[in-house]
Amino acid sequence: MALFLNIDTAVKNASLCLSENEAIIACTENTATTTHASWINDAIRDLFTTNQLSLNDLDAVAVSNGPGSYTGLRIGLATAKGLCFALNKPLICLNTLQVMANSVKAEATDLICPVIDARRMEIYTAVYKKDLTTVSSPQALVADEHSFEELLKGHSLLFTGNAVEKLQPVIKHSNAVFSTAPYSAANMPFLTIKHFREQQFADLSYVEPFYLKAVHFNKN
Template sequence: MNLLLSLETSSPVCSVALHRVADGALIGQSELRLDKSHSTHLTVLIEQLLENTGHRLADLSAVAVSDGPGSYTGLRIGGAAAKGLCFALDIPLVAVSTLRAMAAQVAAGTAHPEKFWYCPMLDARRTEVYAAIYTHEGQEVLAPTPLLLDADTLAEQLAHHSVLFFGHGAAKFRAVLGEHSNAGFLAGIEPSAISVGQLGVAAFHRQEFQDVAYYEPFYLKEVYTTTPKAK
């Protein structure tokens, strides 16, 4: 059986899923909501998912990985695992935008999805978030970007469209925006390997593959570091 394995490690949720390549059907999914667990638990989740669904690594036709933005460390772990599997099995690597996958996830569960634009927001420290805006069909309205949040952020978009905000950075925007007739906020939405896999299957059929040797996640910003104090 030809399967696509998807990995989502851009947030504190470590998530893996299996989809059938032929029709995109979900075969199985597993996740662990334990902060800073990706490095020790990702390969275990993959092994358990394959075992529980009665499959082997040899059944994989491709691996899809959440491409970012998100946690620098998490993205590196997911990217390294995906590249290792693709290299060892000689199969293609598919990269899926974390924000686009979140938007697709919410749009799929929204009544009359065409009435809204979808704005996933991921926390990027202090008053900043990683954000993008998509239509219900996945068309990009605002490319992924770091946004500094204040009461006027996305004022132009909100003036003319109803926008749904979600992700673990959306609460920060709600606090500075206040009440707005065109802004809706959804709680409890986290990146998921299921939506990564759904978009990954579509990209697989379009043959949108990454170079396994040179692939790097889409960090969007340089990693945040501090300079050690001199002794």
């Protein structure tokens, strides 16, 4: 049996999940978006202490690595990399959109389309089958009434994520279904154990957040 710490700070809420193989041991969440950096290390310590486990018991650390909030992604990956360097454990980087698709696969009848709010009418999105294989690779696009129209002609498309409210007034096709189900690090273990068994590990020296769009930092 393998023990994992799953970290998600990619969108609004931050969450942690301890899992043994695919089974969830315990989870915790922070809903105050601006405090993720100060919350996460104490939350990890408390999670292990409460469950009478040691960080040294870990077999790997998994992080939801984007796309998503630039600041959130940096917090999550920096935390995960720090633990992996200190403990000499492998790092697993998961695509946030795929994690979101995994959270609703039980309610999907056909295709799943996770959508992350990227401000204004722009979204980060991808399309997956119920088995989480990729139909349309992650991309950033400006959503309008024509978005996804080719797929919607022949498929039921389940939209999920924090951009659903933005899309509902725009996409009126009868094959469009909208889910408001939340996702968290508790939806990561299914993918974490798959990556672990296939030894899909990130290179600690070179891995960066999957921003999807170019990052422009303020030089002032």
